[in-house]
Amino acid sequence: MTTSQEIRFGIIGSGGIARRFAQGLAHVDGAKLTQVWNRSAQKSQDFVGDFGGHVAESVESLLASDIDAVYIATPHTSHAQYSIAALAAGKAVLCEKPAAVSLGELEAVLAQAAVSGKLFMEAMKPPFYPLYRKLRETLLADPIGPVQFVRTGFSIPDVEPDSRLYQPDLAGGGLLDVGVYGVFLSVDWLGAAKDVQVQGRVAAGVDTFAAINSQHHGGWSQVYCGLGLSGAGDAMLAAANGHVVIHEKWWHPERATICYTDGRKVELHEPAEGGGLNYETAHFCELLRTGKLQSPVLSHETSRSMIRLLDHAREGLGVVYPFERGIIGSI
Ligand SMILES: NC(=O)c1ccc[n+]([C@@H]2O[C@H](COP(=O)([O-])OP(=O)(O)OC[C@H]3O[C@@H](n4cnc5c(N)ncnc54)[C@H](OP(=O)(O)O)[C@@H]3O)[C@@H](O)[C@H]2O)c1
Incomplete structure (x- = not known):
């Protein structure tokens, strides 16, 4: 990845926060929405109609596409599962808070991030x-x-x-x-x-x-x-x-x-x-372009704590x- 490369995002989940993420993405230089998956195809279609990108037919097809990063916007209980799948598929992950429902789940995510050598960051915006x-x-x-x-x-x-x-x-x-x-x-x-x-x-x-x-x-x-x-x-x-x-x-x-x-x-x-x-997203894109595996602002250790x-x-x-x-x- 070059320092000016455009970051292509796929989104898993298309509820309230995913909409706010997509609105914010329009304010981030060098980033675009490419793929969206929701368990309801109609809701994915509506989302793409509002924000652009393509409907992915399944999580697997979203992860097999040419996206660079996945934003996970489902309820807490599926954060770890989708993060692990995305990291295993070689994608960087920006995951909504809480990154996992327990420390045990988070450790499994961070272990996959380490094995895959991919960026993982919890989306804690302040x-x-x-x-x-x-x-x-x-x-x-x-x-x-x-x-x-x-x-x-x-x-x-x-x-x-x-x-x-x-x-x-x-x-x-x-x-x-x-x-x-x-x-x-x-x-x-x-x-x-x-x-x-x-x-x-x-x-x-x-x-x-x-x-x-x-x-x-x-x-x-x-x-x-x-x-x-x-x-x-x-x-x-x-x-x-x-x-x-x-x-x-x-x-x-x-x-x-x-x-x-x-x-x-x-x-x-x-x-x-x-x-x-948009501010956390811009930071995440910069980390990705510069080959970082975690954020110095919102580190893995901070997520653990x-x-x-x-x-x-x-x-x-x-x-x-x-x-x-x-x-x-x-x-
Ligand atoms: N950073 C922030 O400011 C902020 C603010 C609000 C929420 N959040 C976080 O964002 C996450 C989502 O919150 P939300 O308010 O956006 O919730 P939401 O409006 O209920 O949206 C959740 C989305 O996930 C989908 N979904 C539900 N269960 C799923 C599953 N098992 N597998 C795949 N997709 C599933 C839903 O699909 P359907 O449409 O089919 O139901 C919906 O599209 C939460 O973890 C929350 O903590 C962050």
């Missing part, structure tokens, strides 16, 4: 936004000291009763769907967790609320997440010489305030263009998905 990058730069130039405490949350108020989020068979619940964002923030600023404590509520086999306290190598974190509760949260990062607030809907970060203990306030405002998924923490939180709440029964010792 660190690629201009605001988040600007925040990192600003704190490097004008530091508040190492972040020692992270507090954030995300919960969704208006979840339809028939949503995949309420289905244990689809690994529903708040932790894996939206808790993963807060967990990312904690891991990104504090490193891997050493101890995880959780309280919450489980209903019909999925976690509908969780409050996680975790101790990390760099400090402490408090993260909440849930379903049926309004929480378009901000995020707070605290250090010895100041703190940062990333404002509401921090996972789509556009505004932040840095408050220094000497009284100064620095306001950051970096509007996101293209819907936001996130799902390990979520495994502990889920275990603490006693959430075992139906497809895990009998193998629960593995989480």
